[in-house]
Amino acid sequence: MDLRESDEQQLLRSSVAALAGKYGHEYLMEKARTGGKTTELWAEAAEAGYLGVAVPAEYGGGGAGMIELAIVAEEIAAAGCPLLLIVVSPAIAATVIAKSGTTDQKERWLPRFADGSVRMSFAITEPDAGSNSHRITTTARRDPEGAGWRLSGTKYYISGVDETDATLVVTRMEDAASGTLRPAMFIVPNDTPGMTYQPIEMAIHSPEKQFTVFFDDALVPDDALVGGEEAGLAALFAGLNPERITVAAYTNGTARYALRRGIDYAKDRTVWSTPIGAHQAIAHPLAKAHVEVELARMATTRAAWFYDAGDHVAAGEAANIAKYAAAEAAINAVDAAVQAHGGNGMAVEYGVGTLVGAVRTARIAPVSREMILNYIAQHSLGLPRSY
Template sequence: MAGLIQDTDEHKAIRESVAGIASRYGQQYFLERGRAGEGIEELWKDLGAAGLLGVHLPEAYGGGGGGMAEAVVVVEELAAHGMPMLIWVISPAICGSIVAIHGSEELKQRWLPGIADGSQKMAFGLTEPDAGSNSHNVKTTARKTDTGWVLSGSKYYISAIDQCDALLVVARDGDLSTPEKSTLSLFVVPTDSKGLSYQEIDTSIVSPDKQFTVFLDEVEVGAEALIGQAGNGLRQVFDGLNPERILVGAICGGVGRYAIDKAVAYAKERKVWSTAIGAHQGIAHPLAESHIAVELSRLATALSAQQFDAGEPAGEAANIAKFSASEAALKALDQAIQTHGGNGLSHEYGLSELWFVTRLMRTAPVSREMVLNFVAQTSLGLPRSY
């Protein structure tokens, strides 16, 4: 189906490579693994072997040397085949980007090649039960010792840690923080560390990437676990959060494409009283409107990636991309389900099971309300509301 995005030759090749691998597995593979609580390791390894997990990471560490623009193509195309991969956003994008930008040479050598080829994964530990959207209110604490650091606290709604070799932990630096102001430091903590445990959160999301509460009970790590400079964590976090927002925009753009493609195909084939239902404006107009919204969100996502790759401030564009894409995808998915009638709720058609993971994108990684706060205050210059 024609769209507004015009791929470069390189992006077209990446998109075709992703499509080829995704088509070999099919959406039912992804959904069946999600329903059964099983992983997608075969697919993940194939993507890694094709260089599609590290397209944005430095070539010196096994990556493709590209940027967020290339990552957007990969993540969107996977979602356009019915495979919205949260772990791609978390491990290669958030964690990979933070380690690549701020990590020591030792951390880069230790983790980036494995993240790029798919042999290793890293979870991201920011969210906490009581901190919510307020990253400044992180309670998980890191204290310096003679040999490294000790971390204590808990993290909430941590995606796919059961698949991961390490957790990138955002912690309150107990030595540098004051009662008035929390100072953050970041650490790479192996998931087999003594004192680290996790418990699955029972959700309605059908995905191979499950959600967990993570407990850190006096977890000891060496000095090499620190990312960059102690106390510089807030800036480091934001170097991961903009890629996260951009790639959530990409996931939603792909889901929107998938939903509309399914609905259009059904509307052309399904006949009632000898007429294809797509001939009726009650079906055609909502799908056309959904297509317009999805395409506009894809343009916003592409622009945000372009700004990020150019080293320009990308916060506004990344937030707008995430907001517009999540709204458009949810509307497109709902309209696709409606177009299918009762079949929209059948597992055979692969639409209804995408609902909750798509609905999640309106809330995570940043809620639509916090995006609106950001735009109101930063873009429009209105007084702070919190």
């Protein structure tokens, strides 16, 4: 593994940064205040090919890997306008379909992921199950008249349903041979009769909203089942490591943005004829946060490298480590930036107080810090399972 980026990766990073820099944090906050969406940023990033960078070339994508998609997610966030739907749509949904979808599903969806003309939400969490797939109660059963599948259940904290075209829904379906329930995923267009959703009022200000989604005997055709009846867990797991890697990248970018704002303020703000950044009480927290963010970025690159190399066992551990490290680093980076600003840290115009809730969420979603530690304890350290 070489931590030095190739010329192509460096060009991708600088190009994405330049594009996102035209928008910035004020753009994001204005959309949040007015109820708007980041349509212009998404469209321009799609047109440039950035959102489809990891889609296979035969379907019109860039043919690159998770390293490149992580670069895109990080640099857009580093400009102050993180896009959660990059995690949900190109990283999870497109990867699942590319890895586990049928030929027809790939031909139908992947070219549109590649050019950004389609966006897809991902629905796994439930009110009483979180992301524990063993307790998911949303079920899929054969339509009695043979018209396809009937979905029933409730999903919770599903991102961006109001601005996506379809939702990749994790359900449980009955195994005809054993009678047991097993995981399955369906591509459900958001206008499907029987599928409804309502927003969750959030304390975080973001154009990208969260929803409770209801399936009331929603009918989908046979070809909505991703990969067929035998895909099961393999299809589900195809999206989980990319999810953690791109969340880590997105969070690293947000941390970099916060640090840049804190550092700039510490250089410019003068008290008693001295820039406040000359005082160790201001400088050391920012320096410590920088170290932590750089370590998290290296962990994220390592996880993406394992994933692209096809070592999914190593990628599983590394992706969890990266996501954990990025969340902790981002929380500390935002805290240091806010503290460096003093009272101005909580003023909207300075662009750091608005990040407090966003980075705190990274400790919780898409998998909590505690569940990552459980995973590491069990799988990396060989300790007895605690849950």
